[in-house]
Amino acid sequence: MQLVSLSRGExxxxxxxxxxxxxxxxxxxxxxxxxxxxxxxxxAWLLIPGLCGSLLxxxxxxxxxxxxxRRAGD
Numbered sequence: 493m494q495l496v497s498l499s500r501g502e503x504x505x506x507x508x509x510x511x512x513x514x515x516x517x518x519x520x521x522x523x524x525x526x527x528x529x530x531x532x533x534x535x536a537w538l539l540i541p542g543l544c545g546s547l548l549x550x551x552x553x554x555x556x557x558x559x560x561x562r563r564a565g566d
Contacts, residue, residue: 505561508554515547 522529522540529536 505554505557508550508557512547512550512554515543515550519543519547 522543529539531537
């Protein structure tokens with residue numbers, strides 16, 4: 493219910509934050525289940541850099557959006 497009272501910019505912030513948290517949990521799960529990954533498949537080698545890249549891109553987007561919100565507030 494809290495999302496209903498948020499402004500448009502705050503909705504985007506909540507979505508990006510949720511994506512950052514979910515990617516963090518996925519990467520933590522990969523670390524915990526490292527021994528179960530089948531590295532004979534190429535997708536296993538692409539999964540980890542892909543998820544890390546996604547996390548970095550989302551973090552950069554979040555940082556840029558936060559900076560623009562702060563500049564707009566000044």
